[in-house]
Amino acid sequence: MTKRDFLKIADLSLAEARDVFGLSRAMKSAEKGSHRKVLAGRSVAVVLEKASTRTRVSFEVGVAQLGGHPVVLSTEGSQLGRGEPIKDTARVLSGYCDAIAFRTFATARLHEMASSATIPVLNALSDDAHPIQVLCDVFTIEEVFRREGIADGIAGRKIAFVGDCSSNMARSWVEAAQIFDFQLALAAPKGYFPPSYEVESANGNVSLHSDPRRAVEGADVVNTDVWASMGQEAEYKARLAAFAGFTVDEKMLAGAEKHAIVLHCLPAHRGEEIDEATFEGPRARVWEQAENRLHVQKGLLCFLLGVTP
Ligand code: CP
Ligand code: NVA
Numbered sequence: 001m002t003k004r005d006f007l008k009i010a011d012l013s014l015a016e017a018r019d020v021f022g023l024s025r026a027m028k029s030a031e032k033g034s035h036r037k038v039l040a041g042r043s044v045a046v047v048l049e050k051a052s053t054r055t056r057v058s059f060e061v062g063v064a065q066l067g068g069h070p071v072v073l074s075t076e077g078s079q080l081g082r083g084e085p086i087k088d089t090a091r092v093l094s095g096y097c098d099a100i101a102f103r104t105f106a107t108a109r110l111h112e113m114a115s116s117a118t119i120p121v122l123n124a125l126s127d128d129a130h131p132i133q134v135l136c137d138v139f140t141i142e143e144v145f146r147r148e149g150i151a152d153g154i155a156g157r158k159i160a161f162v163g164d165c166s167s168n169m170a171r172s173w174v175e176a177a178q179i180f181d182f183q184l185a186l187a188a189p190k191g192y193f194p195p196s197y198e199v200e201s202a203n204g205n206v207s208l209h210s211d212p213r214r215a216v217e218g219a220d221v222v223n224t225d226v227w228a229s230m231g232q233e234a235e236y237k238a239r240l241a242a243f244a245g246f247t248v249d250e251k252m253l254a255g256a257e258k259h260a261i262v263l264h265c266l267p268a269h270r271g272e273e274i275d276e277a278t279f280e281g282p283r284a285r286v287w288e289q290a291e292n293r294l295h296v297q298k299g300l301l302c303f304l305l306g307v308t309p
Pocket of ligand 1: 051052053054056125265266
């Protein structure tokens with residue numbers, strides 16, 4: 001069987017993403033402990049070249065709940081930090097493990113891991129994409145929409161992303177817009193949008209705005225993320241200045257749908273990309289968003305490894 005990687009959203013067809021969501025729903029609704037044989041005898045490596053709280057813990061706990069063995073490796077504690085090539089690490093891990101979740105910097109590092117490993121590789125965040133997070137967020141949105149009687153699914157709805165639209169998060173949202181067929185309105189200062197070829201490949205599902213209120217107008221969901229991502233710490237001050245006026249707050253949300261929810265992949269910088277009142281307010285669904293990382297990643301792992309719970 002050819003191995004299946006998940007390096008970007010488009011690595012799944014719509015039908016396959018729906019299969020993953022089905023598995024994820026089954027995982028979420030099952031009693032704790034009921035899936036403890038699904039990955040029995042299997043191991044999943046979580047290789048982190050950047051900091052992580054949610055990704056690390058949700059993978060580690062998720063694999064353990066499925067009866068598998070998670071192995072977490074960080075740059076500092078492994079030979080990666082002493083210059084061992086990724087292609088060598090990939091081949092060694094392929095001999096021990098059944099999948100690798102990899103968090104890294106440049107996409108080239110991710111591709112080196114994926115092309116050298118003989119087991120599935122999952123992009124657990126790179127400079128250009130955070131596909132697992134966005135897949136989980138689409139799941140959360142559909143779950144909230146159904147529960148609150150807003151819509152049957154995400155197709156045809158308006159999703160806004162305000163802030164750093166050149167970020168890994170915004171760029172994975174662009175990919176998701178085409179696959180799940182929703183309207184994505186991006187609001188950012190000039191110079192902070194995704195590469196134009198990515199926007200063009202979204203087949204008209206993505207619009208760009210310099211005024212965040214225009215992007216948020218009529219939106220069902222408003223997303224944001226930090227203004228300086230991991231690896232961009234040196235640009236922090238310049239970015240604070242560039243993003244002035246892009247803080248998601250109640251005033252900005254005035255034109256959104258009454259039912260509009262607010263998402264943030266976390267960690268959040270209150271007072272920067274989102275104000276405290278909105279982050280802690282009734283529109284924010286960030287905690288269930290974070291929890292769903294656990295359930296959807298379990299579904300995704302089962303799908304990629306071809307195991308049925
Ligand atoms: N959202 C997310 O990926 O969080 P971590 O950086 O804590 O893993
Ligand atoms: N854009 C953020 C996401 C963190 C989960 C970063 O890359 O730091």
